[in-house]
Amino acid sequence: MNQQKSSSSTSLLPITPEIIRWSYDVFLSFRGEDVRKTFVDHLYVALQQKGINTFKDSEKLEKGNSISPGLMRAIEESRISLIIFSKNYANSRWCLDEVAKIMECKNVKGQIVIPVFYDVDPSTVRKQKSSFEEAFNNYEDCFKVQKWRGALEEAANLSGWDLPNTSNAHEAIVIKQIVEDIMARLGSQRHTKNGENLVGIESRMQKVYKMLGMGSGGVRFVGILGMSGVGKTTLARVIYDNIRSHFEGSCFLHEVRDRSAKQGLEHLQAILLSEILVMKDVNINNLYEGVNMQIQRLQYKKVLLVLDDVDHVDQLDVLARKREWFGHGSRVIITTKDKHLLVEHEVEKIYRMTTLNKDESLQLFKLYAFKKNRLMDEFRDVSAQIIRHCDGLPLALKVLGSFLYGRDLDEWTSEVERLEQIPEDRIVKKLELCFNRLNRIEQKILLDIVCFFIGKKKQSVTRILESFNFSPVIGIKVLMEKSLITVSQGRIQVHQLIQEMCWYIIRQEASDDPRRYSRLWLPHHISHVLAGDLGTEKIEGMSLNWAFAQEVNVSSAAFTQMSRLRFLSIQNKNVHQGPNFLPGELRWFNWHAYPSRSLPVSFQGEKLVGLKLKDSGIIQLWQGSKVLGKLKYINLSESRKLVRTPDFSGIPNLERLVLEGCVNLVEINFSVRDLRRLVLLNLKNCRNLKTLPKIIQLESLEVLILSGCLKLKKLSIIKEEMNRLSQVYLEGTGLRELPESIENFSGVTLINLSNCKDLENLPSSIFRLKRLRTLDLSGCSRLEELSDDLGLLVGLKELHCDDTAIRTLPSSISQLKNLKHLSLRGCKNALGLQVWTSLILSRLFGKGHNSMGLVFPNLSGLCSLTKLDISDCNISDGRILSNLGFLPSLEEVNLGKNNFVDIPSASINGLSRLKVVELVGCKRLEIFPELPSSIEEVYADECTSLRSTGIDQLSKYPMLYRVSLTQCHQLVKNEPDVAIIDSLWNHMLKVSKYSSLYMYTFVNSRIYNIYCMI
Template identity: 70%
Template sequence: MNQESSLLPSPEIIRWSYDVFLSFRGEDVRKTFVDHLYLALQQKCINTFKDDEKLEKGKFISPELMSSIEESRIALIIFSKNYANSTWCLDELTKIMECKNVKGQIVVPVFYDVDPSTVRKQKSIFGEAFSKHEARFQEDKVQKWRAALEEAANISGWDLPNTSNGHEARVMEKIAEDIMARLGSQRHASNARNLVGMESHMLKVYKMLGIGSGGVHFLGILGMSGVGKTTLARVIYDNIRSQFQGACFLHEVRDRSAKQGLERLQEILLSEILVVKKLRINNSFEGANMQKQRLQYKKVLLVLDDVDHIDQLNALAGEREWFGDGSRIIITTKDKHLLVKYETEKIYRMKTLNNYESLQLFKQHAFKKNRPTKEFEDLSAQVIKHTDGLPLALKVLGSFLYGRGLDEWISEVERLKQIPENEILKKLEQSFTGLHNTEQKIFLDIACFFSGKKKDSVTRILESFHFCPVIGIKVLMEKCLITILQGRITIHQLIQDMGWHIVRREATDDPRMCSRLWKREDICPVLERNLGTDKNEGMSLHLTNEEEVNFGGKAFMQMTRLRFLKFRNAYVCQGPEFLPDELRWLDWHGYPSKSLPNSFKGDQLVGLKLKKSRIIQLWKTSKDLGKLKYMNLSHSQKLIRTPDFSVTPNLERLVLEECTSLVEINFSIENLGKLVLLNLKNCRNLKTLPKRIRLEKLEILVLTGCSKLRTFPEIEEKMNCLAELYLGATSLSGLPASVENLSGVGVINLSYCKHLESLPSSIFRLKCLKTLDVSGCSKLKNLPDDLGLLVGLEKLHCTHTAIHTIPSSMSLLKNLKRLSLRGCNALSSQVSSSSHGQKSMGVNFQNLSGLCSLIRLDLSDCDISDGGILRNLGFLSSLKVLLLDGNNFSNIPAASISRLTRLKSLALRGCGRLESLPELPPSITGIYAHDCTSLMSIDQLTKYPMLSDVSFRNCHQLVKNKQHTSMVDSLLKQMLEALYMNVRFGLYVPGMEIPEWFTYKSWGTQSMSVVLPTNWFTPTFRGFTVCVLFDKWMPMILGPFNLHKVYGLKNMIWLNLKRYDGLRQKISTSFGPIGSEKPGGLGNTLITHVAFGSSWQLEDDLDYYRNNAFQLEFSACDHYQKDMVKGLGVRLVYEN
């Protein structure tokens, strides 16, 4: 049997209370063979029932004993000489054989000192016993005994005298191993039968444990309180313990070690593994030595549950040498650092349940049936949303709500939003109480103010409070109190609730006394009535929509210890007359005053963020702002002057983006030796900067959109740290030669500098420059002759410039990967004659031949005709993407393009004179040739095995080709067969026809709905292939991209998949846009495949989709062209 699959419990499995029931004649074997066999079974952690000696003296078997037989998975029958003399034994045997035939109980006979044929044929001493029974009992009863005995004796078993030469110890060991093998890994599987979401966890942990391999291995199961660590460990333990010579599950180590001492836990551990009683350990050192001595040759399974201190691990599983080969030690904990410090080899992090699993678990406890009744569906969804997949909370709340009426449910759900259930809080708070004081403060700040915020930003704020957040945040992560997801700090809803509860409890639910205020209903009364106190340390008012908040100028007067203040979307008419001097971080969007209060010293201020403020001048009097590191006044459109930066010597980040009234920057800025970021983006009235800058620590300088800025400062000294320089859309006519002092710069962006005429010749000295963008610089005619000396250059963007030559040195750019010359019409001004007298792009293309790393080349809209450049493309051996849109050639030389052996994407959109396509490299994956209105013939596309995107939209000359339809069918078939390599494909062709292959079709409609069969989701399911017929308007962009989110486009294709269960969940994906600016004339057909994958936001448990009724909704619409779509088709696609 496959061990991994057998690990999983079957939903049909019978609930067994015992692994083995021992049936034997007491006076023959109780104190000899059976006692030793019982011990051997116990040592292998096989749960065995052996009746008490006193029981056998009765005449009849008790109901309890009968139940024990029924509840045992295996019956082990010890046939001895006097077995048949006991009617008790015969009654047991009859019941055992009944359970075998009715319940599938496994029967294993052991022939101790009798021959199997003697038992089977009931002769000799067994025959004598039955002669006596026939004289005393009715015939039908005796016949049942005889039949049971004969059936049992015919089962293959153990003939002790003929096994291992009759050595009982060896036979007992073999019997125990046989029983262990029969039990396999399904032992106690009934315990896991109703455990929701455990299947995937069990398989992963089982693999990590490496059962069956040698060595001693430690595995940590990590997760927040209530996530199911103990449950998982228990299920794993129950399923594999029989494969070890000894096993022990020490639960609640944290609590029990504090209450009972580590010595008591050592006693329990050794007693269970060694199957001994009355073990006495005087101190933990003695216990450790005893463990090492007694267990070092024993294959042991040990679970240490809820460990929170290294001393516990040292006392209970100090070293690998304590345990025998093949041993496994599982540790459950909320503290990752504990596992790291203990050098645990493997760590498995438990995740919360997904929505589907949450619903199943909640229903088990709240309804005791498969689904909630209709009136409770919405309430169930609210509970599940609040618990955020935490199993403990789902069980507690489900059990609490079980059997209650609708009104009680509504009341409890409302209460949950304010106060979490006490049982849940008590469990969760264990992690908080184990934190140091500073870590507790960090946690409470995050719970109240910073959930979902960027880790780097939060770290800066917490540093201003001297909280040591680098190590503090790490500890909170290790304790499973927070997680970092895509650079942001996230906190489980119930963990956050716990933090809120702690803050309120400390203040006895009086907002005036709260150290932290974050709820509107608490903050507004405190401010409006001037009820603040010195207990208030932090306040964050973040409103969903802009809302007026009224309070007086002295609202903060009593909050003398306020260190953090943040307002969002709070429209305040009157500015503060007083701000606490203890403020370390002030973040007030829309700050209403013209300046900060004169009384505010600001000497403790580290962060000042007043975006969209009405500030004209920050302060009117001189300030000592020596601690200020971060200043952001962006979008403060009334700001006319910057402050004197000589009072902010430690400033690191200065953001003045879109301060549109700002005319100049105070010259003192040049002395900010610690400044890292300077952002003056879109300060459109800024005319001048200091003539010289020497900001040696500056890394990013943004002047984009400073449209009146005509000159760039001289760089007096080396600025090695500057990595990014953004000067786009300014009025600069050039850069100073001293730009060469920016020796570390990697990005220079000069895009859309309409007055830029040239680049300084000294630019070639910038050896670190990787990206140079001069796109849209319409007066730029030449690139520097020494451009090729920029050895690190990887991206060069010259789109829509006046460049007319390519410098010969460009061939030296061995690292250049992307080159864009889109719209550089001047490159074609040099004309060389051709046989047809047509223009030819005369630029010396050999100047590009050395670009051995070039991956992407854009020559679109360059007025390229036949010949010239097209003949020399083959030099670019690394090219993967070639864009030739909007040019005037009629063909592409096959000899040239076929040499591009790595080419994947070829774009020829709008090449109106193009008549045919040549043979392309076999590496090609995408051809985009829509609006090539003269295109009449194409190569056989099925010869390209990697091809997954094809667009010939509006190429209506192709329809006249008789091979067009067969080509589409063949290509579609090839794309489907290649789905194992690609997650999607797209095919856009002229004409309006839904191929016969599509199962579901709809005509004259923009949407369709399909009820999927119950068995639609199988392991071979690959997704949906869809077909859309467009009339008048055509699709523009291929593939399943959420472009509407990026560009705000409304014309989309949608696929929605609905399952009507208790939560009425819906998953969907979309792609597009599908609109075009040109009428399509004869119409076009889109065929594309939508893989059933990540874009759908699928449930982790794929059982969610199996054997359930789903409805697929498919729609294609354009909000401006209601009659665009003329037909739809869908087919479910499976492997093979």
């Protein structure tokens, strides 16, 4: 039987994931008196016999002129609408409302629509002729007519069944073919009913549907990634059931990991072929035979394949190795906990399954705990506790919700208390499977992270784990790929239930005896062990954080028995006694506010890698020289009693030395100069430090911080080239000069000398630093000039000279073609700025005129300059600003707090990239300059003499969205400009490019407030 083809539209339209809570498979729309007891009844029975859930309205309902709300819902909740057009179909307003609603659902929600032309020609329906025309003659006064006509025309253009024009159109044959067509669209099996328990599934489906690209050709693999219990399988199953009817064959191969281990991959190959090809008794003797059979039978077939819970690439190699195995348009969905598996298999699109948010968690929990979407008031608080415990994991919400269903409040409360000690067994066992598949080192890393490092910076954690020889770079990556940890904003996070699983493992290994735990993380356990000298050789690490408010007593021999202790972190000021003994296995020692004056004399520290004793009572770490060959990190910051550093000669591998805030430190041991592997030296705010070793040769140093060393007058002589040094912070020091040997900082990109009040000049050698990108001289109030060698800094991008005594700028500044930011704010004595007047006057009155007797450099060389700040520079003649026109890349200019009356339009109007102009505090300014069309923001507050904005044609400024004119009192006296201001506000309200807009302006007694939220 041929189907009528009245348009180019395909009959197999993709089901859009917006409609997923289907109540019905098929909705039947028909004229009851024409076909109810004949064609429709036979069709309805045939559909029901095939298990297709079909909505057919009751004969009793077909009364009145208005379609019922219940019928509307039935249309919306049906996957397919079948419209049976008969001669008298248009005689019913009810039927016409139905077809209008059906076409709306098709266009908005992607519903499949199939027309059946029973005893009427498609053109009759499309053009409303014959009986349809007669019916519409009675409706011309109805406001719905155009909507009905459009719906009929659109429906008649769809591909469907044309009985009058079909040869051998026996009803039984046609009905059989219609049912087969619908079954093909829906899939040969019953699809999942996306019921009320599938909370939060819709938004996640949308994202995966986009990745699947159902409308595109080719073969596409999509991965669904996430931790155990997060709902990967559920999501894949719902998607599978919704789209399988669009493929020539489909298979959902669940639990690949378990079934491949128990039944073998050959068995899974047989199931895959059996379901896709609809064959029984597929026999496969070996994997090679199975692969060949898949290629031969599936390479030209459009298939949908879901491989659920894959945990090894071998499984993919056997079941879906290459895209060429499948026909054009095929889709393969893989669910897994291992991201690397997907990357290794070159899966194009990966959707990382997220846990439920707070509202979704509450909704799902209610459905299992109360069997309804309502929360009983007396259970509200305890429910909130359980939901926090589950942390958005659907598995946990379902398990605990089901367990608590029907129990009273006391039982709920008891369960919450129990969960704090013992996690729910079914949840733990599910998660523990992931842990057991890690290798020994990966397990150690995960346990360490859960007990000690949640919320810590990944970089810092990596450094600590390296001290244990755990190879953390790859280890952390594996844990991330297996969805056991995440990294957010550079910090490591672990799901609450994975934390509990790890704690459970530690407790189980030690038979719930804290003295024998491999790791101690609970404050009361740590306090008990330390105070009672109860530690054992089983303890490898402990961490006491700030949250524990009680005082902790430490036995003098507290660590004597902890022979395997490798990690000790005490971040708590309530520990007032230090240890007399530390174990030799200790690799990382972190004790905030360490109370002792030095480390225990007996502690050799042969394996110590990291030592962090911030805010400690240390006076001197140790006496004499100590050999600590593995020590890489020392941090004694804020140790206010520290007077001198130890001898570093026995620490050849030291990489980071942080003594920030050691305000009484007066001496740095000379041996620091020979630390060839030192990367960071931080002596910030060591206010009493007067000298450094005379000579340094730190060839690996990357960052040098001496900021705030007020009494430091000289830098060391740099004996050798230090090409790794990139950042030097010297702000706020007492330096009077820099050594000529500073040119050995050959790799430096940033030098900060701001607020060096005693610095009078710079050595010429500093201008030979070819890699220098940022030079900050702000606040160097005695610095009067820059050498003409400034032009040698060809790579310089930022130059800050705010609040200096610089009186002139060298002509070579024009050679800084890469300079992006120049700031001279507050240089009131900057005569070099005043000579801009000379330049302008010489152009106006001839080259011989030079009222200042100076020659200002040509700014045209600063072709990359984007930001210029010359505010508060005592500029009184606006004509000198004409030189701004030679800065083609300028985007921001600050001219505030100067004394000019006007600004030549040519100085700013020609700057085609200018976005921001600041004129705040220009109290003598009377008229705005003409602005370029690129302008976005104008700030002219406190321009008390401003009489005119100059913004008379707003169409010139399409990007303008912010203007601030507070305390511009003279503007109100000029009524035309007040009108322009009003127009300006209206103009900015129309700006839609920006997400938000705020404006506050006060002009005498008028207040303008504008809020524009897009």
